[in-house]
Amino acid sequence: MYRIVTVCTGNICRSPMAELMLTRAFEEAGMADDVTVDSAGTTDWEAGRPIDERAAAKLAELGIDSNRHRARRFEPGWYGERDLILALDLDHYSHLRENSPDEDAREKIHLLREFDPSTTDTGLEHLGIYDPWYGDASDFEATWKMVDGAVDGVVRFVRHELDADGPDA
Numbered sequence: 001m002y003r004i005v006t007v008c009t010g011n012i013c014r015s016p017m018a019e020l021m022l023t024r025a026f027e028e029a030g031m032a033d034d035v036t037v038d039s040a041g042t043t044d045w046e047a048g049r050p051i052d053e054r055a056a057a058k059l060a061e062l063g064i065d066s067n068r069h070r071a072r073r074f075e076p077g078w079y080g081e082r083d084l085i086l087a088l089d090l091d092h093y094s095h096l097r098e099n100s101p102d103e104d105a106r107e108k109i110h111l112l113r114e115f116d117p118s119t120t121d122t123g124l125e126h127l128g129i130y131d132p133w134y135g136d137a138s139d140f141e142a143t144w145k146m147v148d149g150a151v152d153g154v155v156r157f158v159r160h161e162l163d164a165d166g167p168d169a
Helices: 014-028 053-061 090-099 103-108 137-164
Strands: 002-008 035-041 084-087 109-111
Touching (some): 014 053, 053 137, 084 137, 103 109
Parallel strands (some): 002 084
């Protein structure tokens, strides 16, 4: 099983949106039995809380149910347990890299938008997804668009990773 975790600050807006959007994409790609996606925050500020109602509303527009989500903090053991760690913004990326136990763990950490083909020539410093929590529905729409732009690229990357690790590799 290939394991992915998406990470933001409190795990109530960006990372659960990315988790659930990626989960659906892997299901649609016929990879649900091979890939699992979860999410977490770099802090425990929102631990136990449900997804932000504005994020839930945007996901519901897409037919994605988010009612079971509960916020939690990223656990250090996940560096070894996850195959891909997707940070949603630059501060998450920096936090995860600074706290990673070794180079192998650091190599698993990427900004989600690195997988958006429209950002190929964009430096990492411009690939963060800002926190929509401080805004309104339009900010959650913008978050959805940025996450959505990377989803297919993540699916392609994981498919390649799984093919490379397959029985004929």
